[in-house]
Amino acid sequence: MNNDLLLKIDELKVSIGDRNILKGLNLEINEGETHIIMGPNGAGKSTLGNVLMGHPEYKIDSGNIYFNGEDINGLSVDERAKRGLFLSFQYPEEISGVTVENFLRTSKMAVTGENVPILEFQKQLKEKMDLLQIPEEYKERYLNVGFSGGEKKKNEILQMAILDPKLAILDETDSGLDVDAIKVIYEGIKILKEGKKSFLVITHYNKILDYLAPDFVHILVDGKIVETGSADLANRIEELGYENFKK
């Protein structure tokens, strides 16, 4: 692939409190690629997503993160979003009194730094909501308030669709969902995965392989990527479990 390097993680060590979580992680993602990160609980998968987005609770002890060639270690969360990073949350927050539509339009304007005319926005919103099979009345509902698990995850993907990031990190987007919801979400992602958009998909299981053809699968164990391979690797995990990758 001739695409440019989008994300480069170099010997990243991260701790929270006095606990070391990432212990020298390396990863490179080119434009247009889809990477899957798999690993047992507690390996540091969600930490990776949070650190890339700039969560203030995680401390980078050493190592660097480059996005589009820029060292983003010192950037605030919103600045990262503006540069095209997106994190789909495992547990999205509920924001009372703020409608989905208002939130999405405000976010869109914040990310692009441009005014988004309301009619144009509504048209775009309807399109994406249809794609993800979200009923129209949801745009009037308060953000994630009273949403089921599946609805929250769909809403995350809707946000991704509207904000159109360069790199979308999907943190356990498929966990806790029934098969139908997973199908809608991954088919939505498949359609949205156009052009040069890159994905970093954090997941427990390989259901995703039915929908997305990953370029790489990485196995994350105890804060390090211990193996990288193709889609096959995910299937091997299914058979062998993570134990065999631990040292």
Add this chain to the structure above:
Amino acid sequence: MKSRKKTYVEDIDRTIYDISNKERHRFATIKGLNESIIKEISKEKDEPKWMLDLRLNSLEIYNSKPVPTWGPNLSELDLDNIVHYIRPDTDMSHSWEEVPEDIKDTFERLGIPQAERESLAGVGAQYDSEVVYHNTKEELTRQGVVYLDMETAVKEYEDIVKKYFMTLIPPSYHKYAALHGAVWSGGSFVYVPKGVKVDIPIQSYFRLNAKGAGQFEHTLIIVDECAELHFIEGCSAPVYNVQNVHAGAVELFIKKGAKLRYSTIENWSKNMYNLNTKRALVEEEGTIEWVSGSFGSRISMLYPMSILKGRRAKSEFTGVTFAGEGQILDTGAKVLLAAPETSCIINSKSISKSGGVAMYRGLLQATKEASGAKAAVNCESLMLDNDSKSDTLPIMEFKNDNIDIGHEAKIGRIPDESIFYLMSRGMSEEEAKAMIVRGFVEPITKELPLEYAVELNNLIDIELEGTID
């Protein structure tokens, strides 16, 4: 999104507002209020004798009552130079240049026209609201609605005014009600005849057009049987007064089957003691709806009271209070359930930041007549940092067992995870907090007409700026 300039809306340095030396000298011998000043005011307004008597009686009560000590500390409130601002021949003008930059900046960002800004800041010519007023007035006159400034009403509708004026808030109610009775000036009078449903909200324009108005204004509204009215008072621009006390009175009479919605957004300059008194008397099957936004002031004590006198009378109170640095906003609602099947709903939201204190103080009383009454009280507080304080003090006194009560109080902070979530969608920390706070007060904003809802949100944005580094 463009990054906005951070602005601290700081307390006002009182010294730069003091009237010129010449004038201070002129009144140097007069301390406090006395009979001759009251007579002067009354004469200037060409009032009937009963009004003068009411003022003098109020003055006597004012002088005899101690400063209340059950709430925020009022001991620093200095009323000695009050005379300057109520005396008819006092020259109140100071110059626009003297108005602090933060106040000017707030006007600018709220989009207040220059003429109105000057009026709000107490300088220059009065804001000419006549055009707006006349358009409203024509429509109202057609429906038989009387809408006048209070001084004119005393002359033109003397009988009605005399029957109601300060009967619901008697001068004996408390010290500042008595002060109001003695020196009141300006305000609105509305009478809606039987069965008339006023379909457009009436907005008060008078508060700025009389000396001492906006400080001691009197609002008297009578909604006759089966009539309906929405009255909106106040504005979101910081009302600046040299004298730092506001003791207005609002008396609302809701007759059988009538309905009144009374909405206010108040934003006082941060040197102000806001000691406003508001009461509504609701008769059989009548409804009072309060929508209230309280911003600014050093200390506010504001507890609108609904007296539900007739069977099935209803009261609904929706209020938001915002207390910032150095501010104590002691607000709430009072309801007296005094008849069978009366009901009330109280929804109060408060926000405190930078050491501000937002207190909900409520009183819910039921007489023995109030069988089958219902009351629901819901208070929520949001503290934006660890220095700020919020508390609720709901007092309930019932003389009847057959009453259905629900009470809920929640005090909380903005979770860090919520801020992270919104920031990950491109919003700055400041914008994220503002969005969460706007969402928090949404139950109130949605009760307001659109332009007021927009103003309320602008106000919140302004209040939140400068608090996050």
